[in-house]
Amino acid sequence: MINITLPDGSTRKVESGTTAHDIALEISEGLARNVLAAEVNGEVWDPQREIHSDASLKLLTWNDDAGKNTMWHSSAHLLAEALEALYPGVKFWVGPPIEHGFYYDVDFGDQTFTDKDFAAVEQKMLELAKAKNPFIRKEISKADAIALFEAKGDEYKLDLLEGLEDGTITLYTQGNFTDLCRGPHMPHTGFVKAAKVMSIAGAYWKGDESNKQLTRVYGITFPKKQELTAYLELLEQARARDHRKLGKEMDLFAFSDKVGQGLPLWLPKGAELRSRLEDFLKEAQRKAGYQGVITPHIGNKELYITSGHYAKYGADSFQPIQTPSEGEEYLLKPMNCPHHCEVYKARPRSYRDLPVRFAEFGTVYRYEQSGELHGLTRVRGFTQDDAHIFCTADQVKEEVSNVIDLVLYIFKILNFEDFVVQVSLSDPENPEKYIGSDENWEKAERAIQEVAEEKGLNTIVALGEAAFYGPKLDFMVRDAIGRKWQLGTVQIDYNLPERFELEYVGADNSKHRPVMIHRAPFGSMERFVAILIEHCAGKFPLWLTPEQVKILPISDRFNEYAEGVSKVLENHDIRALVDDRSEKVGKKIRDAELEKIPYMLIVGESEAAEGTVSVRKQGEGDIGGLTVEAFAERIRSEIAEMLKKED
Template sequence: MSDLIRVTLPDGSAREVARGTTPAQIAADIGPGLAKAAIAAKIDGELSDIMRPLEADVQLALVTSKDEEEALELARHDFAHILAEAVQNLFPGTQITFGPSTADGFYYDFAPTADHGPFRDEELPAIEEEMRRIIAANKPLRREVWDRNDLIARWQADGETFKAEWAAELPEGDEISVYWSGDEWMDMCRGPHLASTGKLDPAAFKLTRVSGAYWRGDQKNAQLSRIYGTGWLNKKQLNAHMMRLEEAAKRDHRKLGQEMDLFHLQQEAHGSVFWHPNGFVIWRELEAYMRRAIDAAGYKEVKTPQVMDARQWEQSGHWGKYRENMFVIPDEVPNVDDDGPIISNDADWMALKPMNCPAHVLIFRQGIKSYRDLPLRIYENGCCHRNEPHGALHGLMRVRQFTQDDAHIFCREDQIVSEVRAFCELADRIYKEFGFTYSIKLALRPEKRFGTEEMWDMAENELRNAVTEAGLATPEYGWEELPGEGAFYAPKLEWHLTDAIGRTWQVGTIQSDRVLPERLDASYIGEDGARHRPVMLHRAIFGSYERFIGILIEHFAGRFPTWLAPVQTVVATIVSDADDYAKEATAKLQAAGIRVECDLRNEKINYKVREHSLAKVPHLLVVGKREAEEGTVAIRTLGQEGQRMMSLDEAIAMLQAEAKAPDLRGA
């Protein structure tokens, strides 16, 4: 074996170096600037430690902080380890479990001692200070490989029962990597890590909160304390993130929903929403808007049952995949004894539908369909129920009862690309109407799936071709392919919306499905007189009304465009002498189709202005004695300084123009 290996760099140049040379040494050979900037390496495309010796010919790329995605992943991973070390330094006897990086930071789960009990938020500043001490010490982060049995013995000797349990489940004979922080502390980890703790910016992280967790996420296991943090490459990034969090807190849909009297949630219907009149105005406007859009696009609206026989769900495959998330009921009245209901084994089971697609296939199967009938676009504002875990529920964003803007397009093979392209164009117009930008992702075949490789090849290419024809498979639209992330029955296109403060939300999808038509025996008569299977395109734009309204509340910070606002204007009096004129103005506004309220309360006008501003009313029409005499109004617009004077008729015309809902029928 030669003592030299060949290292090929991204620019195509190559150099021969001694076996065992590290990427850090190669960076130093290239130049002192790169030596200082390089924080990790990519070896044959895999992220690796910069101090890891190279043992064979490789493709090598050096990673710096300019490679932000990789750099952040490394930094957050290191912050998690330093958090664990700091906690064990401050609270001896605490056991460590796991601590991954997250989308904007990191967390670590701990098993505190019985004497200490769960960690508390007020302990976080002291833990932060200890983390900064560890960073300032610039301790080398050193990788070692241990024999599995030796590591289990070490963990057991140290009283780390959780780590010992996890190591014991790794395959016999495996060598396991650990990382040392200096010579005092270690953790089991695949890596990679930065070269030392001092590579982190001590001002670029913050511990944010403490919560409960369970070992391996199972409620039957030991309860742990989870400490969350956010970590970045520098203080500027951290400050920007904290400002985003502050803005997000102001926009929280649960807070604004209460302030604007839109909806509420309560334990008696946990996971379902009580819509108040103001909130349901938004719902109805969105529903009417979507109906106009789907009518223009040639969809036929239907309504299907809430409860269907379990045999239908067995045939579709959902009974096996989703049963634990379905609300099921026996189709008989059970006998009851002291222990509760007695259900016979031969009971017929029913289920509340968790999705609409099987019911739409049953509608398609009514009567003989010809190739001339296709494409058939079936739409439903379908109410669904899923038994989501209690801890997963979150305001409007994750509920148990929800309504989808759901549709299924039954089409021939030769119609797929044009139908998907038309959907892409419709979704584009709708999302832009609400001021969203978006990216499109193609989620490809998962490891466990139904169907042949040929079917998956066809379906993925059809979706890819449709987006390309629509001009959306470009960097401008964040086009990306996601291996392994499709559904078990079909690949899917995903729309990831970006809101007003830069957050992303995965909302719309379209899937190309050949599995469900096969399982539920959907067919049409082709031009050749034979039976053929249609392809079933599952699609949604809002996703669910509940979640989309929650996103809109936060996107607009409650300041809805006038056509969506629950109350579009308020006529408010300055003095009681203007009451009759205010009532007259209100009546004219109502007759013009404006959602208006009249505020005649004996309060100062500044109080009224402040109150209606908090309620996010787009326009306030202020009237006093002078306005009553002249037939005018003083208009105060939400978010703008000062006021404008105009005649009542001009104000009505302005409000009518703003209150006119978008109509895609002419698009």
């Protein structure tokens, strides 16, 4: 007999060899029907696998991430089975679960597979699912496994086998399909009630761009049909908020083939939105003790040789600009840090001056791979809300703390409520990868972690993810429909102060090296605006939106009164326009609603007579009449309320 401990702390005595499925059955038949996998002593197992020693057990269903992953991993095998049935001779590499569904990397050989073939594959998958074929686990010796896949002529599985140790190799079979796989899998294929092949794409074998490309087939499955429908609706919703679509519809930005790939053009409304964000951050930074600096868009190549960026990125960047002077070369600046180092060096610094914080909305140019460009989130010319803090090692903690406060303030004002903080530290196994003294690293890593903890941030620590020049802290936000984005970043840097020989005179009258902190709360204006658009689906907060109010006269006779209202609002710094087209008010309302203008003011006979406006809020409808002054006051206080969230 063995003891099984369940998550609620209760213990069951069962025969050795009992499976998780058996235990689920003891609890309830309904539960047993839904168990996809089981966590046995912290390891995810097949529910059918026999347990032979005391263990802690957690039954996993569709509601657990690990349960979902198991089903999707099994679904990848189901996909493979369907593909093998329809395309005899195809070869498979790997098929893992991903955040939404799974994929399988497939070598179709001479056969073609296009999106027109998806439906047939989906049908086959469902047919195979209906058969409720069990997933059968089999341990196999390495020699037998090699023989098996050699017979099949499957070079991919043979390659996988090379990396595996004898004694740990398992095969899984469902129906007619057998795959080399560590598992675990759900009990049988019947759990899949809905299947969709989402897309195909090329993917390098082993992720190496010098290898051949396989066809990556993406799919997703669900235990209920309606969950698939809901998922497809969510995707539809995401498409509707896509910043590329909204940016075009709302006249915020554009691209031009003539100007060049990945070089955004900010249209008047987008420019206005952006500069309002910049002003907002500038004001917050001014209060936080930053000083603005301005540096040129190009820099002598020597600058980047000193910084080390030329050696690392020179070949993949916009190439140097020649001058009439022989041998003289300039680079479009790919980052602001080297310039700011030179700002620091413009005069000798004393420990009494530190910390100094140089801020600049610095436009930089990076030659991103063409296939990498994406709307405003990945471009070749963009403006960082950059700043560099130069301080002593002892000041790092407080400075990081202040930066975090600034980022949190911004998130609060802009309603990014759901975020985690990733702390990237050095890899303890490979200390030689990093520059800077052990003492300083330890100080900085401790400082970052302590600050994160003191602020009660939801933190994940990523060992080995630090940059070679220092540890960092990144904010990952979740937008309104649950997608994750990386926004603000704080990075500690021991490298550039060294390379630029930055110094300050200490209290001991000798020279010391400052620590440099890079930080960008937005990341870049382009990226941030893109994420903001998607987060709020184009309905910007009142204080940010380019057009706050549209005045809609009932007929041309009231255009004059409407203009008067507009003037009054203008005097209150409210951005209002009159829709003086000769259209019915219903049409004007519809257009203003679609333009996502927060307030519509309908004016006609009675309003003109009484000096009032009839107020309509976007998405909410008519909210009654107010005098013009009262409306202006309402807007003013609404905005004040939004910006007042300071701690």
